[in-house]
Amino acid sequence: MDLQDQLKKLFPDHQPSNEPEEIEEQEHELFVQKEPMICKYEKRKGKPTTIISGYEGEDEDFKLLAKEIKSKLAVGGSFKDGEIIIQGDYRDKIMKLLQEKGFKTKRVGG
Secondary structure, three states: OOHHHHHHHHOOOOOOOOOOOOOOOOOOOOOOOOOOEEEEEEEEOOEEEEEEEOOOOOHHHHHHHHHHHHHHHOOOEEEEOOEEEEEOOOHHHHHHHHHHOOOOEEEEOO
16 A cells, blocks of 8 residues: 555545645845945964954845855854854855845955
């Protein structure tokens, strides 16, 4: 007895539809600001980190941006106190990603 037969026994009146379900994924619009975002390099506990700060929009939007940066660069990081902290020195790549999204960036340190 396969799964379809079991489901028919449990729900005899159910008529399955053969149409694929449409999942709408809504594109989230980020707030693009006039002031540049700060992209700086620091060493914390002897390890290189890239810190992005200066976003004027909602924290939730900044968290989504952090998630996108981490996934595109395949690196670890976190969002804390209004800053995105990325493990490693990825200033150039991050600045390029942000500029493609329409943000102004400013390189600080080194």
